[in-house]
Amino acid sequence: MNNKKKNSKGSFFSRKQFELLIVCVTTGFIIGYSYNQAKDNREAGTINSELFEQEDSYREELITQQERNKELTEELNSLQEQIRKYEKSFASDEKDYKKLVEQAEDLRLLLGELKSDGKGIRITLQDGDYDPKSLNPNDYIVHESHVFKLLNELKISGAQAIAINGQRVMANSYIRCNGPVITIDGTQHPAPFVIEAVGDSDTLMASLNLNGGVVDQLLNDNIVVSLEEHQKLIMPRVKVES
Template sequence: MKKSQNDTSRQPKKKSTLISKKYGAILIVCVITGFIIGFSYNLSKDKRTLSSASPQFEQENQYMEDLTGKQERNKELADELAQLEEKIRMYEKQFSSNETQYEQNRQDAEQLRLLLGLTDGIGQGITITLQDGDYNPKTTNPNEYIVHESHIFKVLNELKIAGAEAISINGQRLKPNSYIVCNGPVITIDGQQYPAPFVIEAIGNQDVLISSLELTGGVFDQLLNEQIVVTLETNDLIEMKTVSDE
């Protein structure tokens, strides 16, 4: 009889433990289910938020792309500007060089026109007069005291070497191709005859012209040794007309 009561008293306890485990499992399932539901809700909320904000992100993205494109274009323009500035500097350098060359060419052309007698000769210079020497009856050759074209040529050549810009003899302007011939006591210049004394005018640097003529053993010493009377003067203003006006 006792044994039967003890077995009966153990059965409710075992049933209570089973129920307790069942509710615990249900609770765990509910917690997990709630977590999943909450996570899904937050995820969908984040998706909605991201979806609603995506146009703004796209606009900002577009702005960034535009800014990057403009920066690249600005760099290209800066490079083009640097190249153009370099070209300008090169052109300025060439222009400066050409301007200097042009001025030199202009001066050379003007000097050539002056030497050709195509422009009036005006400026400082010197006047050289060559006269026949005093005749000595004891000499056998009177031509030794006469001014010849060789004497004139010596003076003319030295004046040209010294940089004379324009030269005339007895008022007649000489050209580069002028010819001079001696005919006894007179000389013929380009077909025109002139008697002694022969007055040679030269436009140019006075000091240079005089120094070249008065060199020791130079032209003047040679003329004096050949009995030619030589006089030299400086002139502050000598004027020579163009060849075509003569």
């Protein structure tokens, strides 16, 4: 009988201990869960705070980049405007340079430094038929003044190159009349005098045939004048003695 009670008492303490164990385990679980939940909340709060700071940093960086892009755009527009100004300046300089080159080439042609060929005209001057009734036979001879009139008119009308009896005439050529002979830079040429000019043949012919122009003046001085247009005239460059 006593043994039975003793066993029953021992079993009773075992249940209490078991219940206490369950309570302790449950309490521990609740405490652990609460701790983990609080930890997770703290970590989530920390992460949210970090994300907010990172987002704020990105926002500031974006604003900075936008301002920098605006500055670069303004700088690019300024540089493009400078380039446009330079292009206009270069175009103007190129035109001026091209014009200067053309002028230099025209001068070299007149000086005889360059070979010249192209369309042009040929003028032949001959002494007029002498009239025995005339008091002065020189009134029927071609003089240097006649040649100079013709040369000046050809140059004014745009002749690129001029030759007399095949001799190239330069800008500083010396022409002198000695009776029926004309001397050009020390070389004598008898009549008739064939003057060739390279240039726009229409312009050259029109300028010579003006009313009261050079041809009319030569005819009034009893000079025989003939004019021809040519599609191809060739004049070699002047050989300068060294």
